Amino acid sequence: MKEHDKFKRQVRSIYTVLLVSCFMVFLIGILGIAYMASPSSFVFKVDSPNTELVTVTTDEDNWDKIENGIHLRTGLKDAEGLMAVVNNCTNCHSAQLVMQNRMNEERWIETIRWMQETQNLWDLGDNENIIVNYLVTNYPLLNKGRRENLTDIEWYTLKE
Incomplete structure:
Protein backbone atom coordinates (compact mmCIF):
# COMPACT_ATOMS: atom_id res chain seq x y z
CA MET A 1 0.00 0.00 0.00
CA LYS A 2 2.91 2.31 0.79
CA GLU A 3 4.31 1.98 -2.75
CA HIS A 4 0.87 2.65 -4.21
CA ASP A 5 0.61 5.96 -2.28
CA LYS A 6 4.08 6.94 -3.42
CA PHE A 7 3.14 6.21 -7.03
CA LYS A 8 -0.06 8.29 -6.70
CA ARG A 9 1.94 11.26 -5.36
CA VAL A 20 0.88 24.38 -15.26
CA SER A 21 2.94 23.97 -18.47
CA CYS A 22 -0.21 23.81 -20.61
CA PHE A 23 -1.58 26.90 -18.90
CA MET A 24 1.67 28.81 -19.56
CA VAL A 25 1.68 27.80 -23.24
CA PHE A 26 -1.95 28.92 -23.50
CA LEU A 27 -1.19 32.26 -21.82
CA ILE A 28 1.84 32.91 -24.04
CA GLY A 29 -0.28 32.07 -27.10
CA ILE A 30 -2.99 34.52 -26.05
CA LEU A 31 -0.39 37.27 -25.46
CA GLY A 32 1.16 36.53 -28.86
CA ILE A 33 -2.22 36.83 -30.58
CA ALA A 34 -2.93 40.08 -28.72
CA TYR A 35 0.44 41.47 -29.79
CA MET A 36 -0.12 40.52 -33.42
CA ALA A 37 -3.54 42.20 -33.34
CA SER A 38 -2.23 45.48 -31.91
CA PRO A 39 1.56 45.80 -31.59
CA SER A 40 1.35 49.50 -30.72
CA SER A 41 -0.41 48.65 -27.46
CA PHE A 42 2.73 46.97 -26.14
CA VAL A 43 4.98 49.64 -24.63
CA PHE A 44 8.11 48.80 -22.69
CA LYS A 45 10.07 50.91 -20.22
CA VAL A 46 13.86 50.92 -20.56
CA ASP A 47 16.20 52.49 -18.04
CA SER A 48 18.76 54.39 -20.04
CA PRO A 49 21.87 56.21 -18.77
CA ASN A 50 21.72 60.03 -18.79
CA THR A 51 17.93 60.06 -19.09
CA GLU A 52 15.15 59.69 -16.58
CA LEU A 53 13.19 56.93 -18.31
CA VAL A 54 12.84 56.05 -21.99
CA THR A 55 9.63 54.65 -23.37
CA VAL A 56 10.30 52.12 -26.11
CA THR A 57 7.32 51.60 -28.35
CA THR A 58 6.52 49.17 -31.15
CA ASP A 59 4.06 51.56 -32.80
CA GLU A 60 4.65 51.26 -36.55
CA ASP A 61 4.05 55.00 -37.08
CA ASN A 62 6.96 55.75 -34.74
CA TRP A 63 9.22 52.94 -35.96
CA ASP A 64 12.29 55.14 -36.43
CA LYS A 65 11.11 58.31 -34.71
CA ILE A 66 13.59 60.32 -32.66
CA GLU A 67 12.31 62.32 -29.70
CA ASN A 68 14.46 64.35 -27.29
CA GLY A 69 17.58 62.78 -28.78
CA ILE A 70 16.37 59.20 -28.21
CA HIS A 71 15.38 56.62 -30.82
CA LEU A 72 11.93 55.66 -29.55
CA ARG A 73 11.88 52.03 -30.64
CA THR A 74 15.23 51.09 -29.09
CA GLY A 75 16.00 53.76 -26.51
CA LEU A 76 19.41 54.38 -28.09
CA LYS A 77 20.85 57.92 -28.29
CA ASP A 78 20.49 59.73 -31.60
CA ALA A 79 23.98 60.26 -33.00
CA MET A 99 23.61 50.16 -23.68
CA GLN A 100 24.57 48.37 -20.50
CA ASN A 101 27.79 46.89 -21.89
CA ARG A 102 30.01 49.94 -21.79
CA MET A 103 33.42 49.11 -23.20
CA ASN A 104 36.42 50.77 -24.79
CA GLU A 105 37.20 50.36 -28.49
CA GLU A 106 39.49 47.37 -27.98
CA ARG A 107 36.91 45.44 -25.92
CA TRP A 108 34.10 46.20 -28.41
CA ILE A 109 36.22 44.83 -31.24
CA GLU A 110 37.05 41.72 -29.17
CA THR A 111 33.34 41.27 -28.42
CA ILE A 112 32.44 41.62 -32.10
CA ARG A 113 35.09 39.00 -33.01
CA TRP A 114 33.70 36.68 -30.33
CA MET A 115 30.17 37.12 -31.72
CA GLN A 116 31.45 36.41 -35.22
CA GLU A 117 33.32 33.28 -34.13
CA THR A 118 30.71 31.81 -31.78
CA GLN A 119 27.34 33.47 -32.45
CA ASN A 120 27.28 33.58 -36.28
CA LEU A 121 27.52 37.38 -36.50
CA TRP A 122 28.07 38.37 -40.11
CA ASP A 123 31.04 40.40 -41.36
CA LEU A 124 30.20 44.02 -40.54
CA GLY A 125 32.56 45.44 -43.17
CA ASP A 126 32.73 49.26 -43.05
CA ASN A 127 29.91 49.30 -40.50
CA GLU A 128 32.21 47.89 -37.82
CA ASN A 129 34.09 51.18 -37.37
CA ILE A 130 30.85 53.15 -37.44
CA ILE A 131 29.28 50.88 -34.80
CA VAL A 132 32.34 50.86 -32.53
CA ASN A 133 32.69 54.65 -32.76
CA TYR A 134 29.00 55.13 -31.94
CA LEU A 135 29.21 52.85 -28.90
CA VAL A 136 32.47 54.26 -27.55
CA THR A 137 31.23 57.84 -28.00
CA ASN A 138 27.69 57.44 -26.68
CA TYR A 139 28.10 54.63 -24.12
CA PRO A 140 31.68 55.06 -22.90
CA LEU A 141 33.37 52.93 -20.32
CA LEU A 142 32.45 54.00 -16.79
CA ASN A 143 35.08 53.54 -14.12
CA LYS A 144 32.53 53.15 -11.37
CA GLY A 145 33.31 49.59 -10.42
CA ARG A 146 30.60 47.15 -9.56
CA ARG A 147 28.32 49.72 -7.94
CA GLU A 148 28.53 53.19 -6.52
CA ASN A 149 29.48 53.59 -2.87
CA LEU A 150 26.63 53.64 -0.40
CA THR A 151 25.98 57.08 1.06
CA ASP A 152 23.79 58.42 3.85
CA ILE A 153 23.70 55.05 5.61
CA GLU A 154 23.16 54.74 9.32
CA TRP A 155 25.39 51.83 10.28
CA TYR A 156 24.81 49.80 13.40
CA THR A 157 26.87 47.26 15.28
CA LEU A 158 25.64 43.69 15.56
CA LYS A 159 25.46 42.36 19.09
CA GLU A 160 27.45 39.22 19.70
Whole structure:
Protein backbone atom coordinates (compact mmCIF):
# COMPACT_ATOMS: atom_id res chain seq x y z
CA MET A 1 0.00 0.00 0.00
CA LYS A 2 2.91 2.31 0.79
CA GLU A 3 4.31 1.98 -2.75
CA HIS A 4 0.87 2.65 -4.21
CA ASP A 5 0.61 5.96 -2.28
CA LYS A 6 4.08 6.94 -3.42
CA PHE A 7 3.14 6.21 -7.03
CA LYS A 8 -0.06 8.29 -6.70
CA ARG A 9 1.94 11.26 -5.36
CA GLN A 10 4.38 11.01 -8.27
CA VAL A 11 1.54 10.86 -10.80
CA ARG A 12 -0.14 13.85 -9.12
CA SER A 13 3.15 15.81 -9.28
CA ILE A 14 3.59 15.03 -12.96
CA TYR A 15 -0.02 15.95 -13.64
CA THR A 16 0.43 19.28 -11.85
CA VAL A 17 3.58 20.11 -13.83
CA LEU A 18 1.82 19.26 -17.10
CA LEU A 19 -1.21 21.34 -16.17
CA VAL A 20 0.88 24.38 -15.26
CA SER A 21 2.94 23.97 -18.47
CA CYS A 22 -0.21 23.81 -20.61
CA PHE A 23 -1.58 26.90 -18.90
CA MET A 24 1.67 28.81 -19.56
CA VAL A 25 1.68 27.80 -23.24
CA PHE A 26 -1.95 28.92 -23.50
CA LEU A 27 -1.19 32.26 -21.82
CA ILE A 28 1.84 32.91 -24.04
CA GLY A 29 -0.28 32.07 -27.10
CA ILE A 30 -2.99 34.52 -26.05
CA LEU A 31 -0.39 37.27 -25.46
CA GLY A 32 1.16 36.53 -28.86
CA ILE A 33 -2.22 36.83 -30.58
CA ALA A 34 -2.93 40.08 -28.72
CA TYR A 35 0.44 41.47 -29.79
CA MET A 36 -0.12 40.52 -33.42
CA ALA A 37 -3.54 42.20 -33.34
CA SER A 38 -2.23 45.48 -31.91
CA PRO A 39 1.56 45.80 -31.59
CA SER A 40 1.35 49.50 -30.72
CA SER A 41 -0.41 48.65 -27.46
CA PHE A 42 2.73 46.97 -26.14
CA VAL A 43 4.98 49.64 -24.63
CA PHE A 44 8.11 48.80 -22.69
CA LYS A 45 10.07 50.91 -20.22
CA VAL A 46 13.86 50.92 -20.56
CA ASP A 47 16.20 52.49 -18.04
CA SER A 48 18.76 54.39 -20.04
CA PRO A 49 21.87 56.21 -18.77
CA ASN A 50 21.72 60.03 -18.79
CA THR A 51 17.93 60.06 -19.09
CA GLU A 52 15.15 59.69 -16.58
CA LEU A 53 13.19 56.93 -18.31
CA VAL A 54 12.84 56.05 -21.99
CA THR A 55 9.63 54.65 -23.37
CA VAL A 56 10.30 52.12 -26.11
CA THR A 57 7.32 51.60 -28.35
CA THR A 58 6.52 49.17 -31.15
CA ASP A 59 4.06 51.56 -32.80
CA GLU A 60 4.65 51.26 -36.55
CA ASP A 61 4.05 55.00 -37.08
CA ASN A 62 6.96 55.75 -34.74
CA TRP A 63 9.22 52.94 -35.96
CA ASP A 64 12.29 55.14 -36.43
CA LYS A 65 11.11 58.31 -34.71
CA ILE A 66 13.59 60.32 -32.66
CA GLU A 67 12.31 62.32 -29.70
CA ASN A 68 14.46 64.35 -27.29
CA GLY A 69 17.58 62.78 -28.78
CA ILE A 70 16.37 59.20 -28.21
CA HIS A 71 15.38 56.62 -30.82
CA LEU A 72 11.93 55.66 -29.55
CA ARG A 73 11.88 52.03 -30.64
CA THR A 74 15.23 51.09 -29.09
CA GLY A 75 16.00 53.76 -26.51
CA LEU A 76 19.41 54.38 -28.09
CA LYS A 77 20.85 57.92 -28.29
CA ASP A 78 20.49 59.73 -31.60
CA ALA A 79 23.98 60.26 -33.00
CA GLU A 80 26.06 59.42 -36.04
CA GLY A 81 26.02 55.65 -36.49
CA LEU A 82 22.68 55.05 -34.73
CA MET A 83 21.03 53.23 -37.62
CA ALA A 84 24.11 51.05 -38.20
CA VAL A 85 23.82 49.93 -34.57
CA VAL A 86 20.04 49.45 -34.82
CA ASN A 87 20.32 47.46 -38.06
CA ASN A 88 23.25 45.27 -37.00
CA CYS A 89 22.99 44.89 -33.22
CA THR A 90 19.29 44.78 -32.42
CA ASN A 91 18.62 41.94 -34.85
CA CYS A 92 20.00 39.49 -32.30
CA HIS A 93 19.54 41.16 -28.92
CA SER A 94 17.93 44.12 -27.25
CA ALA A 95 19.32 47.63 -27.37
CA GLN A 96 19.34 47.54 -23.56
CA LEU A 97 22.05 44.88 -23.71
CA VAL A 98 24.09 47.15 -25.97
CA MET A 99 23.61 50.16 -23.68
CA GLN A 100 24.57 48.37 -20.50
CA ASN A 101 27.79 46.89 -21.89
CA ARG A 102 30.01 49.94 -21.79
CA MET A 103 33.42 49.11 -23.20
CA ASN A 104 36.42 50.77 -24.79
CA GLU A 105 37.20 50.36 -28.49
CA GLU A 106 39.49 47.37 -27.98
CA ARG A 107 36.91 45.44 -25.92
CA TRP A 108 34.10 46.20 -28.41
CA ILE A 109 36.22 44.83 -31.24
CA GLU A 110 37.05 41.72 -29.17
CA THR A 111 33.34 41.27 -28.42
CA ILE A 112 32.44 41.62 -32.10
CA ARG A 113 35.09 39.00 -33.01
CA TRP A 114 33.70 36.68 -30.33
CA MET A 115 30.17 37.12 -31.72
CA GLN A 116 31.45 36.41 -35.22
CA GLU A 117 33.32 33.28 -34.13
CA THR A 118 30.71 31.81 -31.78
CA GLN A 119 27.34 33.47 -32.45
CA ASN A 120 27.28 33.58 -36.28
CA LEU A 121 27.52 37.38 -36.50
CA TRP A 122 28.07 38.37 -40.11
CA ASP A 123 31.04 40.40 -41.36
CA LEU A 124 30.20 44.02 -40.54
CA GLY A 125 32.56 45.44 -43.17
CA ASP A 126 32.73 49.26 -43.05
CA ASN A 127 29.91 49.30 -40.50
CA GLU A 128 32.21 47.89 -37.82
CA ASN A 129 34.09 51.18 -37.37
CA ILE A 130 30.85 53.15 -37.44
CA ILE A 131 29.28 50.88 -34.80
CA VAL A 132 32.34 50.86 -32.53
CA ASN A 133 32.69 54.65 -32.76
CA TYR A 134 29.00 55.13 -31.94
CA LEU A 135 29.21 52.85 -28.90
CA VAL A 136 32.47 54.26 -27.55
CA THR A 137 31.23 57.84 -28.00
CA ASN A 138 27.69 57.44 -26.68
CA TYR A 139 28.10 54.63 -24.12
CA PRO A 140 31.68 55.06 -22.90
CA LEU A 141 33.37 52.93 -20.32
CA LEU A 142 32.45 54.00 -16.79
CA ASN A 143 35.08 53.54 -14.12
CA LYS A 144 32.53 53.15 -11.37
CA GLY A 145 33.31 49.59 -10.42
CA ARG A 146 30.60 47.15 -9.56
CA ARG A 147 28.32 49.72 -7.94
CA GLU A 148 28.53 53.19 -6.52
CA ASN A 149 29.48 53.59 -2.87
CA LEU A 150 26.63 53.64 -0.40
CA THR A 151 25.98 57.08 1.06
CA ASP A 152 23.79 58.42 3.85
CA ILE A 153 23.70 55.05 5.61
CA GLU A 154 23.16 54.74 9.32
CA TRP A 155 25.39 51.83 10.28
CA TYR A 156 24.81 49.80 13.40
CA THR A 157 26.87 47.26 15.28
CA LEU A 158 25.64 43.69 15.56
CA LYS A 159 25.46 42.36 19.09
CA GLU A 160 27.45 39.22 19.70
